[in-house]
Amino acid sequence: MSFQDRTDAGRRLAEALAGYGPRRPIVLALPRGGVPVAEEVARRLGAPLDVVLVRKIGVPSQPELAMGAVVDGPTPVVVQNREIMRRAGVSEAAFAHVREGEMAELLRRRRLYVGDRPRPVLDGRTVIVVDDGVATGATTSAALRAVRKQHPARLILAVPVAPADTLEELRQEADEIVCLENHRFFTAVGTYYADFDQVSDDEVVRILARSHDKEPPAGPQAAPD
Template sequence: MRFYDHRHAGEELALRLFEWAADGDVTNRVVLALPRGGVPVAAEVARALKAPLDVIVVRKIGAPGHPEMGIGAIAGEDPPVYDRQALERLGLAEDDLAADIARERAELRRREDLYRSGRPAPGLDGRTVILIDDGLATGATARAALRHLRSRNPARLILAVPVCAPQAAETIRQDADDLICLHQPSSFRAVGQWYEEFAQVSDNEVIATLRRPGFISATP
């Protein structure tokens, strides 16, 4: 299974989630996207479920000299979530990453301010939260997001993605009440290989999507 683009992946994921959510409480759900790639996927799901849409900003912590290699992630003001095996493999201690974490924390706050434009984060107490990304590779960013969201007392916490690495799916299950993944290819190398078009989603696209008419504010 390959998806044409983010929107197509969102449409397919929405079909699965619409069936999954058919008998649930339709008034108490919120869809949260991991920006930026998760936003156009989540928009299709929020539209299908007639649910509020918002974002949770998470920043990847990259290996020194290789920022594309994720070895951890941060969400909110929470402590970093690390891939311990990666730290050991690279011979790194947490203190070695202090400057990187401070930089990513500042960028996280900047993006939250940019995307929300002064809106508060949505209230999650007692709600069913559906967290969405465009794919799951190592699972570090999703774990950081799920642990942060768990602290805000949702009734249920669901992670839904179009495609995921099988090993990441196994490690993420302890942090989510349910994992919905359309495709778990054994030959997984990167999220982008399962999309025909995998264009980068811009900040402007995220903002425009969140402001699109028809989406209900996620803030009670």
């Protein structure tokens, strides 16, 4: 096992990212598993923590196989993997049906996790997107594309563990990738953790509440990166 739990992974990832503190970054977590990891990063960097809400769009007969992803936002970002759709025999109508279900879940999570809190302004800022690991990269890629549309000055993906080949594919989506461990022969993210229990909605809400309670009052902004 590489990491004891997500908190351990987050602390180790935070050390690798310590040099970004002076840039006043914004840390965005992919719920749910990425939130405890990102909390440690945000705490170490003294950065605000928020979420980027993304859902995998799975093949109807194999829900774990991603044929796309959808990201919440003022204009939701939808990514399709047409090769997977072709191989699985999934029509555009079937894709749309699954997509609508995932968009409903995104709306539920936004209401629960964020409520009426305004979205962070990413334009001109250094943004660090954090998850507890990457497998196929479908949801990660979609999240990075959605964040990129908000014009950050620099976009960084930070994860504890990922497959080497997936990281290479993601390099075209991020300006930089910080990954503590990459493996040529990759199994599943959870196999690299001693404790990989599912993160609950309640835990996500508590972490985000703690983070926003600690944010300093609004004041003069530093010059963009």
